[in-house]
Amino acid sequence: MVIVLFFIRSYKNQKMKRMVNAPMAAEPIVVFPSGGWHGIPPGQRSWLEEFARKRRLLAVADDAPAPIEQLSLEQLSSVEWTSASAIVMHPAWVHIAVPLKPRCLIAMLPPPEQAEEALWTKCRTWLCAYATLVVTGSEAFYLEQSFRRGSVFLMDGLDETSDLFARQAAEWHIDGFESDTLIRLQQRHRANWRNELLQKQEHAADAAANGYADGLFYHSVYRYLIGEAEYSRKLLLISFEQMLLEGRGNTLQNVYRFLSAIELELGHLQDAVRTYGYTAGGDAEWRYAEQLTKWLAGGKRELVKAQLYRLNDDYRKAAALLEPVADDPEARTLLIEIYIQMGRLHSALTLGEAEHRQSAGDRRQWQHLQGTALLLEGKRHEAIHCFLSAGENRQEDLNGMIELAVMDEVARELTRGNKEAN
Amino acid sequence: MANGLGKGGRKKTGNKLTAMMQVRNEAGRYLEAVLADLSGFVDEIVIVDDASTDDTPELAASFEKVVKLVRNKESLFHKEWLLREQLWRAAEETSPDWLLAVDADEFYEEYTKGTLRELINQDEYDTVSFRMYDFWDSVTHYREDEWWNLHQRPMMTLVRYLPGYHYAYPKRAHHATRLPFTYSAFPGLDTELRIKHFGWAGSAEERRAKYDRYMKLDPLGQWGNLGHYASILEPNPRLIRWQERDRHDE
Numbered sequence: 001m002v003i004v005l006f007f008i009r010s011y012k013n014q015k016m017k018r019m020v021n022a023p024m025a026a027e028p029i030v031v032f033p034s035g036g037w038h039g040i041p042p043g044q045r046s047w048l049e050e051f052a053r054k055r056r057l058l059a060v061a062d063d064a065p066a067p068i069e070q071l072s073l074e075q076l077s078s079v080e081w082t083s084a085s086a087i088v089m090h091p092a093w094v095h096i097a098v099p100l101k102p103r104c105l106i107a108m109l110p111p112p113e114q115a116e117e118a119l120w121t122k123c124r125t126w127l128c129a130y131a132t133l134v135v136t137g138s139e140a141f142y143l144e145q146s147f148r149r150g151s152v153f154l155m156d157g158l159d160e161t162s163d164l165f166a167r168q169a170a171e172w173h174i175d176g177f178e179s180d181t182l183i184r185l186q187q188r189h190r191a192n193w194r195n196e197l198l199q200k201q202e203h204a205a206d207a208a209a210n211g212y213a214d215g216l217f218y219h220s221v222y223r224y225l226i227g228e229a230e231y232s233r234k235l236l237l238i239s240f241e242q243m244l245l246e247g248r249g250n251t252l253q254n255v256y257r258f259l260s261a262i263e264l265e266l267g268h269l270q271d272a273v274r275t276y277g278y279t280a281g282g283d284a285e286w287r288y289a290e291q292l293t294k295w296l297a298g299g300k301r302e303l304v305k306a307q308l309y310r311l312n313d314d315y316r317k318a319a320a321l322l323e324p325v326a327d328d329p330e331a332r333t334l335l336i337e338i339y340i341q342m343g344r345l346h347s348a349l350t351l352g353e354a355e356h357r358q359s360a361g362d363r364r365q366w367q368h369l370q371g372t373a374l375l376l377e378g379k380r381h382e383a384i385h386c387f388l389s390a391g392e393n394r395q396e397d398l399n400g401m402i403e404l405a406v407m408d409e410v411a412r413e414l415t416r417g418n419k420e421a422n
Numbered sequence: 423m424a425n426g427l428g429k430g431g432r433k434k435t436g437n438k439l440t441a442m443m444q445v446r447n448e449a450g451r452y453l454e455a456v457l458a459d460l461s462g463f464v465d466e467i468v469i470v471d472d473a474s475t476d477d478t479p480e481l482a483a484s485f486e487k488v489v490k491l492v493r494n495k496e497s498l499f500h501k502e503w504l505l506r507e508q509l510w511r512a513a514e515e516t517s518p519d520w521l522l523a524v525d526a527d528e529f530y531e532e533y534t535k536g537t538l539r540e541l542i543n544q545d546e547y548d549t550v551s552f553r554m555y556d557f558w559d560s561v562t563h564y565r566e567d568e569w570w571n572l573h574q575r576p577m578m579t580l581v582r583y584l585p586g587y588h589y590a591y592p593k594r595a596h597h598a599t600r601l602p603f604t605y606s607a608f609p610g611l612d613t614e615l616r617i618k619h620f621g622w623a624g625s626a627e628e629r630r631a632k633y634d635r636y637m638k639l640d641p642l643g644q645w646g647n648l649g650h651y652a653s654i655l656e657p658n659p660r661l662i663r664w665q666e667r668d669r670h671d672e
Contacts, residue, residue, distance in 0.1 A: 237588050244606050245592070252607045256588070274586055277430035281609075286429045293431065 027083045028056040029174060030071065032097050034090040034110060036417025037064040041137075043157060044108065047167060048087070055174075063417025073415065076100065085174045088131070091123035092410040098130045099378030104173050107131035111138030119403050122343075126376060129343030133173045135166050143221050146187075147314045148342045151179055153186060159193050162186055184226070191222035213242035217255060224258075229265035236262060252279040261312035264305055270296065272308050303330060310334070315342045326351060345373040364390045371400050428545025432582065433519055437542045438465045440518035440583075444509045446472040446499065448526040449481050452620055456526055457485045463535045464522060466490075468513045472505055473497040490516055500639075502598040503591045510589060510602065518583045523600040527621040528554075533667045534615040541580065541611070548584065549610035551576030555664070557623035563661040565622070569653035572619075576612035581605050596645035616667065622654075629654055 031048060033040050037059050040048065049068075051057050058069040060076070071079070076096070085104040088097045097105065107127050112120075128134045128145055134152045136142050142154040151173070155166035165186040169179040198219060201212045216239035223232035236259055243251045257279040263272035273296055277289040288311060295304045302321050309318035315338050322335040332351055339348035349370060371386030387400030428434040441464040445453060460467055468490045471479045479493050492512045498505040513521055520542040530538075534552065541550050553573040558565035564573070581601055589602035622629060633654040640646055653659075 237590075240588065240607075241590050241604065244604060256607065259588075271586055274431065277432075278584055278587060278608075280430045289430050293427075 027085065027103070027174075028058055028079060029085045029087060030076075030079060030102070031057065031059040031061070031064075031068075032086060032088045032090070032093040033059060033061045033414060035414055037061040037068065038417050039414075040089060041110070044089075044155075060415050061417060062415055073412065087170075088127060090410075090414050091120045091127055092407050092414060094123045094127040094130075095375050095404070095407050096411055098127065098376045101378075104133070104176070105131045106133045106135060106170055106173060108135045108170075109141075111136065112141060119406060123407065125341075125343035126345065126372070127343075129345075130376060133169060133179065135170055139218065143218070143225075144313065146225055146316075148316055150183060150316075152183070153179075154190065159190070162190055162193065165189065187222060187226050191219060191226060191228075194219040194222055213239050213246060213248070216242060217258075220258070220262075224262060224265065227265075229262050233259065233262045233266070253281060258312055260308055261314055264308055269301060269304060273304060276308060276311060300330070303328075303334065306331070306334060306338075310338055310341075340369065345369055345376065349373050368400050375404065430545070432545040432548075434545045435543050437519035437582075438517075439520050439522060439538060439542060440464065440466045440468060440513060440516060441522045441524050442468045442509055442513040443524045443526060444470045444472055444505055445474065445478050445482065445526045446497065447474045447476050447478060449474070449476040449478045452527045452529075453478065454481055456524065456529065457482065457488070459529055460524065461485055461487045463530070463538060466516060466518070468509070468516055468518075470494065470505065470509045470512055472499060500595055502596050503593050506591050506598050506600065510591075514583070521581050521583055521601075523579045523581075525600075525619070525621070527619060527623075529618045529620065531616040531618060531667060534617065537613075537615060538580070541613075542582070546609070547611045548582040548608035549578050549605050550580040551578045551610060551612045552580070552615045552617050553577070553613075554579075554617045554619050556619050556621070557664070558659060558661055559623065559626070561618075561620060561623050561664075563663055564618075565659050566662055567653075567656075567660045569647075569650045570659070573616070577617075578605065578610065579617070582608075594645060596640055618664070 029051060031037075031040075037045070048057065052068050056069070057067070058064075058071045058079070060071050060073065062070060062072075064070045073096070079100075081100045081102045084102050085106065086097050086100065086102040087106045087108055088094075089108050089110070091109060109124060109127070112124065116124075128149065132151065134145050134149070135155050136145065136152070137154075137156045139154060139156060142152060142156075145152040151169070153166035153169045155163045157163060165182050169182045169186075172179050172182070194215060198212065198215050201210050201215060204210060204212075216235050220232045220235035220239060223229075223235060236255065240251060240255045243255060257276065260272040260275040260279070263269075263275060273289075273292045276292060280286050280289040288307065292304055292307060295301075295307070302325055306318040306321040309315070309321070319335060319338050319342065322331045322338065325331045326335050336348045336352045339345070339351070352366070367386055367390035371383045371390065374380075374386060375383035384401065384404070387404070390400065441460045443456075457467065464487065466489045467485065467487045469482045469488055470492045471482065471494065473494045473496055479491060482488050483491050490512055492508065494508075498508065522538075530552075553575075554577045555564040555573045556570050557563065558570075566573070578601055588604055590604050591598060591602055622632075633651060636646065636651045636654075640651075642648075643651070
């Protein structure tokens with residue numbers, strides 16, 4: 001731990017470049033809580049209270065204790081956002097926090113609920129896509145986000161060193177520094193932590209009950225993230241075997257398919273296509289498998305790779321492959337879909353045109369996206385106009401309007417103390 | 423698919439059917455009949471001979487459809503999973519489409535044989551399970567009781583070979599599964615089609631010898647059930663006369 005702290009401090013002092021030059025203490029931090037100040041989980045709350053000792057901290061909460069300044073929704077426009085940082089702790093804030101364009105936007109979200117409403121899943125995706133930094137307490141969500149963007153940190157309270165990296169990253173971002181080095185450090189540290197945990201579990205009598213097979217899978221994903229593809233492959237296959245021995249279902253789709261992403265990393269493109277084909281189930285996936293085979297036969301290797309990364313939820317690698325070839329119509333279409341899945345609505349809309357949508361349903365969906373993108377830019381009236389024109393006379397297409405009303409109401413509730421939203 | 427393949431690149435027509443079998447000192451038993459029978463309905467046969475001391479390898483090699491015969495100098499019988507893996511690797515080297523895992527005392531019912539091409543030339547499922555009947559004391563009756571009821575549940579013996587897939591066997595010294603357990607991830611077809619197992623159809627002395635061998639190899643019941651072993655010596659087991667099925671029974 002001491003060594004880690006030393007490394008973090010010395011690295012910051014010697015190498016980091018400040019992104020914005022401004023006096024730190026004067027730059028306010030605004031917290032958008034998840035149910036008043038006291039609705040913030042204790043660990044995070046005490047960390048924020050630490051902040052309040054050395055910086056100006058405000059909270060959109062009616063129960064924030066001094067020296068934290070209470071801020072109402074109506075007072076948000078009075079903040080100098082070009083120098084302020086925002087810490088957003090619930091997805092329902094997305095349409096309020098993102099349009100403010102804070103200098104630094106940190107999404108610090110609670111883990112998704114088991115059966116989270118579709119609206120909050122969308123808001124969560126959008127918020128994370130627009131955030132400068134994402135910090136989460138859920139390992140599954142952390143890994144999901146790591147496949148969508150950089151600057152993602154896990155702070156789950158299970159591993160002190162890992163949490164330290166996340167806190168440090170947040171502080172660096174607030175101070176105007178980047179955190180790329182910390183990401184790699186946390187991923188590597190977390191991989192080693194997983195390994196140690198697995199070694200302890202390996203000989204336990206009830207390894208299955210302790211989630212040994214899942215631990216192997218997570219460890220495999222970490223090794224993939226830090227570029228150790230061969231190690232990742234070995235772990236994945238052991239995890240797959242273990243899950244089959246435990247009688248788990250859907251292991252081809254949920255676990256084995258990831259081998260195709262690893263095979264891409266190893267440079268085995270044909271193997272990756274074949275592996276995906278073995279795991280495909282249902283009409284849509286069989287069509288993907290067929291398309292991959294056709295593209296491969298036609299020499300469209302970048303498209304094959306991008307699609308395979310996408311089918312393994314690694315949107316980040318897929319987008320990176322497609323962005324340089326976005327002039328190609330097939331690549332552009334795929335890239336638009338990927339941007340939408342990543343929550344990067346503005347990027348998707350920049351590439352696509354509504355008139356290219358083939359069906360009326362597709363065109364309405366596109367208008368919904370336009371409306372949401374406008375909302376996140378702070379153009380509320382234009383967004384409403386877009387939602388209304390997408391809906392026309394069809395009640396079921398007025399979802400954008402209904403969702404906006406729900407988001408407004410929930411955001412207002414989130415400012416209130418002693419009250420859990422949702 | 424454009425290249426004539428089916429779902430996920432699976433071959434829907436013209437599939438080659440390869441039987442694979444591990445043998446040891448089977449020359450004086452059912453091996454010749456089994457190979458003659460298999461030669462009538464499979465395309466190729468792959469055999470691993472586990473250090474036989476009789477004429478088993480020569481007998482196997484005399485069949486035209488035996489395209490690969492691997493001969494072990496030393497037996498792997500005490501590490502059965504290694505023997506299974508060895509047979510699997512040998513079969514892989516012959517580029518099979520479908521593999522039928524057969525023991526040297528098993529016969530597919532005529533009706534079952536007639537359905538095999540239909541079962542393999544499709545792209546919906548990758549494994550097929552059958553019903554294995556343990557014949558007892560004769561080739562006219564099978565045994566059915568608390569310990570002998572394998573035919574009441576499906577048993578996977580026919581699988582599509584998927585190149586590059588991860589194949590693994592559990593490390594069992596005895597009674598190892600005859601096919602990689604990682605096939606359980608794939609969609610499979612359970613059928614009522616029947617296989618006749620003649621391993622127990624011989625004399626009481628032969629069964630006694632098998633019992634003694636099991637007790638020597640596995641005295642604590644680590645790899646099998648001691649009650650099951652003991653039931654081999656049951657003097658009056660429940661036997662049911664076998665009725666051969668034909669197409670008209672469906």
